[in-house]
Amino acid sequence: MAWLWWRRKDASDRRHRPLSWRWIAFYAAMALSIGGAVMWSLWPPPLKSLAEEIKARANAVQVGLVAVGAAGAAFTLWLAVRRQSTTEEDSRQQRMTELYTAAVEQLGHDSAAVRLGALYALQRLGQTYPEQRRAIVNVWCAYLRMPFRGPAADGLEEEEHEKRRQELEVRLTVQRLLREHAHSGPHNGKPASPRFWGDELDVDLTGATLHQLDLSGCRIHPNTTFTKATFTGKTSFLEATFTGETSFLEATFTDRVLFNKATFTSHVLLRPRSPATPGSTRPRSPAKPRSTVPRSPTAPRSPRPRSPATPRSTVPRSPATPSSRVWWLPALASTFGRWGGSWCQRMMWTSLKVVIRTPPGGGWCS
Numbered sequence: 001m002a003w004l005w006w007r008r009k010d011a012s013d014r015r016h017r018p019l020s021w022r023w024i025a026f027y028a029a030m031a032l033s034i035g036g037a038v039m040w041s042l043w044p045p046p047l048k049s050l051a052e053e054i055k056a057r058a059n060a061v062q063v064g065l066v067a068v069g070a071a072g073a074a075f076t077l078w079l080a081v082r083r084q085s086t087t088e089e090d091s092r093q094q095r096m097t098e099l100y101t102a103a104v105e106q107l108g109h110d111s112a113a114v115r116l117g118a119l120y121a122l123q124r125l126g127q128t129y130p131e132q133r134r135a136i137v138n139v140w141c142a143y144l145r146m147p148f149r150g151p152a153a154d155g156l157e158e159e160e161h162e163k164r165r166q167e168l169e170v171r172l173t174v175q176r177l178l179r180e181h182a183h184s185g186p187h188n189g190k191p192a193s194p195r196f197w198g199d200e201l202d203v204d205l206t207g208a209t210l211h212q213l214d215l216s217g218c219r220i221h222p223n224t225t226f227t228k229a230t231f232t233g234k235t236s237f238l239e240a241t242f243t244g245e246t247s248f249l250e251a252t253f254t255d256r257v258l259f260n261k262a263t264f265t266s267h268v269l270l271r272p273r274s275p276a277t278p279g280s281t282r283p284r285s286p287a288k289p290r291s292t293v294p295r296s297p298t299a300p301r302s303p304r305p306r307s308p309a310t311p312r313s314t315v316p317r318s319p320a321t322p323s324s325r326v327w328w329l330p331a332l333a334s335t336f337g338r339w340g341g342s343w344c345q346r347m348m349w350t351s352l353k354v355v356i357r358t359p360p361g362g363g364w365c366s
Contacts, residue, residue, distance in 0.1 A: 031071035039064025112166035144208040187219035
């Protein structure tokens, strides 16, 4: 259905575009071609009498010119019809714009009755002009996003209380219109409502204030957003169907919310805030006074007595033995003996006995 509507819209746009000179030249060439074809089909063969041949050729030319004139007249008639259709479409668009502008301006009127009339005027406009439905739904959502304080506040004067009550009635009407035209699509084997306006809408209720919202048994529009919305009163989604990714991020529920038997076919983002009055903050707990009890005087820390340093030992070290001083020489000799043979080993040991000596009073190393 939506595809057919867009196709008709594109065809209408093409029909009301300005006609270029190329198309005019093409239609003129077509008219001349039609006249030439007619004249060629009626052109007489050579006749015995010259007068008859001239008369037959003149008749063929005359009929061809009549065909060209008829084609030109048809083209002129088509241009007139097209111009008339364009004029009617322009007047239609102008009238639609005037009605839309007047209805939107009336939404800002001080009287609640005028605002209600503007809402129903927009509804009628959407039923008549399908191309305006998305803009109308955007206006309704923007109205719900405007700041609002309920009539249940204490200390209000009678006039202010009545004014808020009337504004609440206007908002409830907007919620009913959205339920009727945006949340009435096909679901659970049920067909869409005849007043359903399609899935091309955007139901953006970010930061809106919704009072006693009731969408029980509805198909929530796929493009619905409840981010940072405030739900006052009882909210009901009983047996509702969520077909798109619906967001309840940072939404506030001041009363009960019912999702019994609801169906979710896609992701639903739920991270609600704690119930609180819109615009209010959580009261902080009073700070505890500091204790004034004087502290007991603390005893000074006594320094730890250090243990006297142990004097260094003056015992003379024992002289190092030859094996400890030259421990690497026997290993080197044995390694060299394996590589160089017994003669080299004997020579190495002889050198070691000559070089390595013990302290005075000692003998040779064995």
